[in-house]
Each structure stands twice: as C-alpha cells, then as structure tokens.
Amino acid sequence: MGMTRTVVAGLAGAAALTVMAAEPASAASSTVKLYKVVYDPSGTDTHANSQIDREYVVLKNGGKKTVKLAGWTVRDTKKHVYTFGSFSIKAGKYVYIHTGRGTDTSTNVYQNRGWYVWNNTADKVSLRTSAGTTVDTCQWKHNSPGHVSC
Template sequence: MRFRSLLTAAVLAGGMAVAPPAYAAGPAVRISKIYYDSPGSPDFGANSSLNGEYVQLKNVTKKAVSLKGWTVRDDTRRSDHVYTFGTFTLGAGKTVTLRTGKGKNSATTRYWGRSGGTFAYIWNQVKDTAYLRNTSGTLVDSCSYNSARYAYKVC
C-alpha cells in the first residue's frame, strides 16, 4: 500500500512513475514428494523395495525444462548418493518420479540404478533432505523431513 501512495503522489505531482521491484520467480522445477520408507518390512534391499522409495520432481511452468546435468542428492556427503540426469526433458506441468532401484527409464519414471542390499537405500527412514541442483550446481530446491511417523513427505 505504501508503494501505491507514493505512485499516486508522483503522478499527481507530475513526476515519473517508477515500477515496483520485480520479485524473483520461484524455481521452474520443484521437489514435490519424497517417499522415504518403502512399503513392507523388513527392508532387505530387494529391487521392488528399493523402487518403493522415490523422489518426485514437478515442472510448475508452462514450458518444458531440460534436466540434463541436473542432480538430486540426499543430505549425506557420499558421492554414490548423487543422481545425475542424462538427456531428459520434463514437460510443462509434468512430474517425473526418480526411483532408487533399477528399471527401464521412461518419460515419467527414472531409475537411480541402485542395488546391493540394505546399503542401497538413499533416503533415511527418519530424517533426511533432498537437494535439486541445476547444471551449474546452483541449488534449485530442497525438501527436508524429520519423522518416522509417516512414510512420505509432500514438499
């Protein structure tokens, strides 16, 4: 409201009106959900269990976004907990699911390709953070959870 008063005063005084400051737009792609505790118990690292944990990314714009070179990682500093997108374009308004295990990549699902038992899981079952970075390494979005009460977090 203060800006509107200043603008009105400037116009009445014959001055030049100045546009309000532009606000930074949010990220084009956002982390929308993390399913960090795959269904079933116990978790022994079977491919079906690994693929039961995933992170979803949503393109919230009206334009397709190339994710080539973008990364998703968790809060650990382990280099094997980084997924790098190859050639992949996320359509306008579309969601892609990044599953931890192995499978055939498609337009809606990508696979981290992890295997090897209980140490193959990416997302901790109680507390973790997902980070999405673009090709230059700039943080685009993150989503944290801190609860064993639920199996997933809507970001």
C-alpha cells in the same frame, strides 16, 4: 520449501533484490520443484529391487514450458547423487526418481542402486541445476508416515 523461496521470504526491500540478482536466472525462475519424497515405503527393507523402487523422489514442472534437466542433480546429505542424463520434463508433468533399477521412461527414471538412499528418521533432498545452483530442498525429521510433501 526451496532455499531461494526461504531466503527471499526472509528479506525485505533492496536486500531481496540483491539476493535475486546474485542468482542465475535459471535457478531463480526454475519451475521445476521437489514435489514429494517417499523415504520409507511400507513393508520390510529388503534387497529386492521391487521394494527399493518403492522409495522415490517426485519432481514437478509447474511451468508452461518443457525444461531440460541434463546435468541436474538430486542429492541427499550423505553424498548420494543422482545426475540426470539427456532428460526433459514437460510443462505440468511429474517425474519419479526411483532408488532401484529399471528402464527410464518419460515419467520414471532410476538411480540403479541396490540399497535405499533416503534416511527414515531425518534427511534432506536437494535439487540442483547443472551449474550446481540449489533450486529447491525438502527435508524431514521423523519416520512416519514414510513420505513428505515438499
């Protein structure tokens, strides 16, 4: 669940209005959210790119307009950061952010790493705008079943 959604849900009345007013409109109204994380794909952890690419984060644009993600980041708690280049996600669509190497498409992008990013036992993914505002987070504290819906 995203940070904005958690904070607003826990506040009432004018306090909630203050929090919302303090956040940039793009962050408070972002339609792009974390959807799923596959942090421990089945099989043995190896240096094979085909296995590393099976670890990924999925974003979903739940809105009705295309969103430009240039400069947005997906990061973990240990300073692994993936920064989107010139990339847009269309309304109602998903993008898969694979840990390994590959050629970016309109639905799949690659961090080009040689080893895994997401910890199997516990970790947290943060999605931030190009201004650095956190728009969503997703975390887990177990290693089964190897994925989490956000």
